[in-house]
Amino acid sequence: MRTALSIAGSDSSGGAGVQADLKTMTMNGVFAMSAITALTAQNTTGVTGILEADPEFLKKQIDAVFEDIRPDAVKIGMVSSSGLIKTIAERLQHYKAENIVVDPVMVATSGSRLLEEDAVDTLKKELLPIATVITPNIPEAEILCGMEIHTEEDMVAAAKAIYEDLGCAVLLKGGHNINDANDLLYTKEEVSWFKGKRINNPNTHGTGCTLSSAIAANLAKGFDLKISVQRAKDYISRALADMLDLGAGSGPMNHAFDLKDEWKEEA
Ligand SMILES: Nc1ncnc2c1ncn2[C@@H]1O[C@H](COP(=O)(O)OP(=O)(O)OP(=O)(O)O)[C@@H](O)[C@H]1O
Numbered sequence: 001m002r003t004a005l006s007i008a009g010s011d012s013s014g015g016a017g018v019q020a021d022l023k024t025m026t027m028n029g030v031f032a033m034s035a036i037t038a039l040t041a042q043n044t045t046g047v048t049g050i051l052e053a054d055p056e057f058l059k060k061q062i063d064a065v066f067e068d069i070r071p072d073a074v075k076i077g078m079v080s081s082s083g084l085i086k087t088i089a090e091r092l093q094h095y096k097a098e099n100i101v102v103d104p105v106m107v108a109t110s111g112s113r114l115l116e117e118d119a120v121d122t123l124k125k126e127l128l129p130i131a132t133v134i135t136p137n138i139p140e141a142e143i144l145c146g147m148e149i150h151t152e153e154d155m156v157a158a159a160k161a162i163y164e165d166l167g168c169a170v171l172l173k174g175g176h177n178i179n180d181a182n183d184l185l186y187t188k189e190e191v192s193w194f195k196g197k198r199i200n201n202p203n204t205h206g207t208g209c210t211l212s213s214a215i216a217a218n219l220a221k222g223f224d225l226k227i228s229v230q231r232a233k234d235y236i237s238r239a240l241a242d243m244l245d246l247g248a249g250s251g252p253m254n255h256a257f258d259l260k261d262e263w264k265e266e267a
């Protein structure tokens with residue numbers, strides 16, 4: 001069985017973070033492991049507390065995984081602070097990790113900050129350049145490239161600027177657009193659009209975590225980046241279409257939908 005590691009924060013409400021990652025990876029047919037960067041006390045309406053892991057303890061978790069069950073792919077979500085980012089980058093390079101998907105989580109859907117402001121530079125310098133693909137949403141991409149994004153042309157220009165600056169493939173997610181949910185993949189070879197029909201579901205807590213974990217799971221199974229993104233997009237559309245409605249805020253998605261063997265196939 002192929003394996004994947006989530007390096008991310010814990011979401012006590014189960015909709016985002018490590019909890020979303022493990023559900024998504026399992027549904028996509030890989031064995032899921034975790035190294036937790038922070039505990040959050042969180043629900044659909046907001047984050048009430050964050051307890052960061054000590055970088056030395058995060059290193060222990062990553063070492064414990066790599067020295068026994070080497071992951072075929074790694075997804076990185078909430079990284080919180082510079083010390084944790086440096087530890088992750090150093091360890092992944094040490095183990096020559098492959099198929100690294102970084103979701104540069106900065107602010108939760110509910111509005112709470114999940115990455116310290118002064119850690120953005122460390123993220124750009126140390127972690128994003130070693131990624132196979134990064135998956136910013138529009139506000140995150142604006143921070144990474146310093147330009148405003150209003151149109152699909154702006155999305156292409158922003159993805160190009162980020163690619164040229166950091167050297168990693170960029171999946172710029174359009175979930176924050178008003179009309180469509182079209183995502184743009186910018187790689188060395190080509191620019192591809194992944195068109196999605198906007199599903200009228202206000203419960204989008206954890207969509208970014210889910211998409212990036214599904215990409216990692218499919219890379220782990222041997223699919224190339226474009227096919228992995230398409231499969232991940234199909235997965236998230238299916239999960240959103242289930243219309244689970246829990247909690248008073250933007251709720252989580254259901255992952256326990258009809259298990260279909262097609263989600264689990266390997267390349
Ligand atoms: N209402 C929707 N209908 C269909 N697809 C959606 C919808 N909202 C988001 N998506 C898709 O979900 C994925 C995540 O996109 P989004 O831009 O919401 O990321 P995000 O903001 O990082 O997510 P998060 O809510 O975890 O912060 C993308 O593939 C996006 O196109």
Ligand SMILES: Cc1ncc(COP(=O)(O)O)c(N)n1
Pocket residue numbers: 008009010011016017018040042077078105107108109110114204205206207208209
């Ligand atoms: C631990 C953790 N990681 C990531 C997110 C981002 O997800 P969202 O933007 O959907 O709130 C989150 N809320 N909590």
